[in-house]
Amino acid sequence: MPITEHKVVVGATPHAEGDRIMQICNACRYCEGFCAVFPAMARRLTFTEADVSYLANLCHNCGACYYACQYAPPHEFMVNVPRTFAEVRKETYKNYAWPRALGGLYEWNGIATALVTTLAVCAFLIGVMQTVSPGVLWGTHTGAGSFYKVIAHNTMVAIFGAAFLFVVLAFVMGFRRFWADMDENLSDFASGASFGEAMWNVLTLKYLDGGGEGCTYPDEKPSFTRRTFHHFTFYGFMLCFAATSVGTFKHYLLGWIAPYSLGSLTVILGSLGGIGLLIGPVGLLYLKHSADPMLKDKNQRGMDDGFLMLLFLTSLTGFLLLFFRETTWMGMLLTIHLGVVLGLFLMLPYGKFAHAVYRFAALVRFAIERRRPNTNASFD
Ligand code: SF4
Numbered sequence: 479m480p481i482t483e484h485k486v487v488v489g490a491t492p493h494a495e496g497d498r499i500m501q502i503c504n505a506c507r508y509c510e511g512f513c514a515v516f517p518a519m520a521r522r523l524t525f526t527e528a529d530v531s532y533l534a535n536l537c538h539n540c541g542a543c544y545y546a547c548q549y550a551p552p553h554e555f556m557v558n559v560p561r562t563f564a565e566v567r568k569e570t571y572k573n574y575a576w577p578r579a580l581g582g583l584y585e586w587n588g589i590a591t592a593l594v595t596t597l598a599v600c601a602f603l604i605g606v607m608q609t610v611s612p613g614v615l616w617g618t619h620t621g622a623g624s625f626y627k628v629i630a631h632n633t634m635v636a637i638f639g640a641a642f643l644f645v646v647l648a649f650v651m652g653f654r655r656f657w658a659d660m661d662e663n664l665s666d667f668a669s670g671a672s673f674g675e676a677m678w679n680v681l682t683l684k685y686l687d688g689g690g691e692g693c694t695y696p697d698e699k700p701s702f703t704r705r706t707f708h709h710f711t712f713y714g715f716m717l718c719f720a721a722t723s724v725g726t727f728k729h730y731l732l733g734w735i736a737p738y739s740l741g742s743l744t745v746i747l748g749s750l751g752g753i754g755l756l757i758g759p760v761g762l763l764y765l766k767h768s769a770d771p772m773l774k775d776k777n778q779r780g781m782d783d784g785f786l787m788l789l790f791l792t793s794l795t796g797f798l799l800l801f802f803r804e805t806t807w808m809g810m811l812l813t814i815h816l817g818v819v820l821g822l823f824l825m826l827p828y829g830k831f832a833h834a835v836y837r838f839a840a841l842v843r844f845a846i847e848r849r850r851p852n853t854n855a856s857f858d
């Protein structure tokens with residue numbers, strides 16, 4: 479029978495288990511060259527809750543240390559760093575959520591994502607049906623401003639501007655508390671070299687290269703598949719964001735009104751990003767479902783799946799809108815697409831996207847620490 483459990487102390491909190499495992503790893507140090515977690519761990523002799531959160535957010539769940547570990551199950555030490563740290567990360571997201579009361583959404587994130595997105599789509603549908611006639615909704619509109627005949631530009635700006643500000647505020651508040659708990663100064667976060675190093679590690683997904691051979695995910699065989707699909711997803715998201723920014727620039731500074739031509743920079747960026755968001759999330763979903771269960775926290779399946787499916791749906795509805803924007807389906811497709819995008823926005827601070835904020839903060843701190851003398855050097 480395959481081993482699927484690893485807890486030695488039944489009912490131990492994820493942070494307590496993380497502390498226990500780090501004590502063992504700190505005595506062993508076999509995995510020191512695998513990723514940023516182990517050099518960061520080696521700078522400490524004891525692990526506070528904030529330390530465990532920090533180390534957990536440095537972990538990319540690549541599985542290398544689990545497969546290399548002589549103390550992994552069935553050994554009585556039951557060391558399983560990737561799964562324990564996955565559990566700790568969820569606690570981090572909950573603890574630092576803003577407003578705090580919404581931290582509970584991480585516990586039932588899959589259902590919450592489906593519910594919020596459905597409600598957002600319904601709200602857009604009801605809003606449109608209340609404000610425009612069926613003739614306008616199902617009419618054929620072409621040329622500049624055709625979208626705004628169905629939903630006024632100012633209405634879109636008000637809804638998405640408010641949602642965007644809320645998302646930014648939620649992440650800034652969470653980040654500030656996380657950073658303060660690690661006893662770091664805000665001024666150090668923005669220091670050029672450390673920030674630049676962390677940014678480079680994010681852009682290249684350095685810690686999913688397994689030291690050059692690829693990471694051991696979804697199984698023991700090293701591969702770059704996960705990093706490739708993550709790149710599709712990440713850069714797809716960034717290209718879509720760039721397309722929206724270019725569109726905003728054109729609207730307000732050049733007075734060019736959407737929709738834009740197929741050859742325009744906005745549509746090219748959005749289409750390339752959309753392709754990334756079709757390929758990346760499907761690939762990551764496949765890998766997640768075929769991954770070794772020992773690496774995963776099964777309670778986070780809804781959160782992982784919900785976020786990836788929402789990214790996929792955002793891209794799919796965007797492409798449908800692009801293909802059918804000069805037909806009678808434009809009004810309905812625009813309404814559904816905006817509802818899905820709003821659902822994605824509203825759930826960003828309470829789902830898988832949170833890993834981007836806390837992992838980046840942890841990577842910046844790691845880069846800062848690397849530039850400081852190691853006070854535990856005598857134990858190396
Ligand atoms: S994961 Fe296992 S092998 Fe690696 S440092 Fe920890 S105890 Fe040692």
Ligand code: SF4
Nearest residue numbers: 513537538540541543
């Ligand atoms: S699972 Fe990978 S990233 Fe996480 S601690 Fe182990 S080796 Fe490092």
